[in-house]
Amino acid sequence: MNSVVSFPSFIPVAAIISVVFVLLFLWWVVYTLVVVYHWFRYARSSWLFAPMLAFHILISSAIFIFIMTSA
């Protein structure tokens, strides 16, 4: 029989996960804006900008969905 590890009831696990997740998402948004800023400033004529940004959002979304499904 497997005994499952659980946290004491006074620790609001769901709330902690939610707060960390929101902070993580905000940090990701800032990172992505910095990337967009650099691309617009130094390589706006590059055809690769849109595909790479789409790829970045796709991979990040997959990771965020993976994290979210844990909650």
Next chain:
Amino acid sequence: MDDIVLQQNEKVLLVLRKHWLVFVFNLIPFVLLSLLPIVFIIALSNPAFQLPSSIDSFISFDHVWVRFVIGIYWLFVWLEAFSNFIRFYFDIWIVTNLRIIDVEQHDFFDREVNSLFINSVEDITVEETGLLETFFHYGDIYIQTAGSRERTVFPSLPNPLKVRNLVMEHMRLIEDIQPDATQNPA
């Protein structure tokens, strides 16, 4: 290169980045790092390990905290890998008919732009060392300029010999147009 302002009558001849193989090599650690949790969980879920049942319940992708921690870890690995691509893509070397512009993107908000005027170039050395560099035709270019003790290095450029020949050709063209005043005093 959109921020580079060209001079009058200046034309871009080549825009170069490090060889793609350099980027692939830089990606390998990130691929290995992202596989690490999967390998770790598969290895620890092997019955041969005989972990205590309290820990054993943790060793699964179904566990809330495991998914949470691994997800955050993967996000960090991904963002660092993507930053690595940005550094690779923004690190460029522009050869114009008048100068060589070296743009180094060290990190976000950390960019260095240097120009070497072709008429100040004294010597260009090309180094292709090792099996991969020889096979895939990439290598380092060292440029010695007048009045500078140290050589400027441009690492891992594709077709370095072709680049060297192009720069030499434009050195000769500039010499033909503007003969050295010291050799031809008025």
